[in-house]
Amino acid sequence: MDIDALTGCLASSACLVTQTTSGFIIGMLLFLVAVGLTLIFGVLQVVNFSHGAFYMFGAYFAMTAYQVTGSFALAMFCGAAGTAILGLVFERVFMSRVYGGDVLMQLLVCYAFVLIFDDLVRLVWGPEFRSMGMPSAFQVPPLFIAGGVVPPYYLLLIGVALAVAAILGVGLARTKIGKVIRAAAHNPGMVSALGINTGLIYGGVFALGGMLAGLAGALAAPVRSLTPGMGFSVLIESFIVTVIGGMGSIFGALIGALLIGMIRSYGSLGFPLFTDGMMYLFMVIVLVARPTGLFGKEVA
């Protein structure tokens, strides 16, 4: 424990800016992965254990597109669109067959695809780690705000994630398709009886979840090394986020991700050897106090 470092930081505007931004960066990437996970659970009642693979594919698709075209925007688009298509195919061909089945069966299918997807990446891109590299537009000195350091690329990352949160929130609450999705989550039989194709909704939600994870992977690609299996560690933290926020709650995923980000950011100063432990401890405390998570009732 280094309480002096933590209190010293809290008293310094430069440190507050840097560490809070750092918490946002960690949290926002986690949010993009976790929100897809929680959305799929909220509507389909499936714990998509293979969700991390979409994060991995998003990163690899983006890297390849960037290498071929040199365009960062196109790389992000390919990362998101590619995983959306992959998610749709995966849901229609495989997952849709186990919806009525045992939870264990769903987990087994998902886990099988974690291994299959990892091997696919190994076959296509090779087993070695890869690096996409930072686009030249973002190879600029960091911004100094109140003495704190903020890289411009991370501002973009935070902005994209916040925009996604806003679009999802408004889209689900205010639009017709959002209402249909929420209705399908509560009573799929009734939605189907009204003549709405629930299979299409399920496929669409899975594609959207995959796309969000893929977008997170694409945004992470310039600053993280790419390797087969890279989705697994992100998946674990995303599960923590969804458990804290409440399975099925988009707002909960946002708050959960930010809390984890801040724990990691400030924890590295105050309790560097217990940062991971603190994340799990926090999750346990939330589960004991509110077994459904902080916003568990706000099912999408």
Place this chain on the structure above:
Amino acid sequence: MTETSRPGVSRRSTLALMGAGAMTFATPWVARAQAKTIKIGMPTILSGRVAQLGTSSRNGVMIEVDKINAAGGLAGRQIEMVIRDSKGAPQEAARVARELVNTDGCELLLDAEASSGAFAVHEVARDLGVFCIHTNSETSSLTADPKQHIPNAFRTARQGVHDSIVGGGYAAAIAKVKGLKKWATCSPDYAYGRDTTGEFVYYLKQFAPDVEIVSDAWPKLFQPDYTEVVTKILQAKPQALYSALWGGDLTSYIDQANIYALFSQMEVFAVNMADYTALTVVKNLPKGIHSGNRYIKTYPATAENAAWGDAYKAKYSEYPTNWSWENATAVMLIAEASRKANSADGKKLADAMRGLTIKSPFGADGTVTMRAEDQTLIGYAIGWGTTIPNEPYVPEVKSGDWKQILALEAEWKKTKGYT
């Protein structure tokens, strides 16, 4: 219609008995035929973020095994390598190592694991008594600590304390010239990272006593995100940073630290930077990172080393890594020990290998020695220099002095209670 079984021995049983009898009589012939081949087991990391290094370990071994087999084998026995993926998990490395010996019939082991797995394989070697060379683990205590010593285990990997002595001296000289007094460290949180960083700091302070460590960060091995680690170091405002991160972890860290302009705010000493694995993967390699040599074909600057690096590249379409030469050296030593002992038997190889000196493209003076007292490699080329983003990547390397290394290592062992 029902079928009744008749008492006595059935025709099927008779055939089975005859078959078993034939197998029993044929077994000595099969065994003799198999004895012409010697199986060497090799657990290594062929998947995950370190897969490239595991593959380069396999390549380093195969380039030398092919030479030995072409020249008639190990004491007349052709080598068959049995290489398995441990996925970088210590428990899997131990399981694979045990299976290689007990199930696959491997008579020798090349443990091409990182330190996290090497200690697990070491216990398997202790338990089974099988001849074993640790080819990748640089954690000093693996061979320096007498509690770890077993007569059948050797190490051809470089040793963290050797790198730290040379690195500490090199860094201290720069610290004195540039006035670098406030230092931070950032290394992976496992045996290798902790040991090597502790040793580097020890020697840095020995050579530059006014140095102060103002911050230390210990990210987990294979951690995907280093943001909080980077910002923690920035908060401490050090003048210099030491890191023992390696492979994909190091490249990831560089990418993430780059956008915080960390490399322009402090001198960076990354012991594992000067390896082709990292040098060729990082897209925006900052100029002027100080690094120990891992494997570069221009150091040692000899025709033999350049030829070995080029031959490797011609065969595998990429340059060797630090793990490549360490594994190739293991095979070279086995070959020479086998010639000396005129045998491929593990115990005889071990006896022949203690104190053995061989010619090597990786030697500081053209030779390397398997030191008898702790069964670890000495005499390999070791130095530090600064990196540039293009070939030759480290244009000038300041060589370490092995006399000084050995003298300081002996003192270090005393302070640790190893001697």
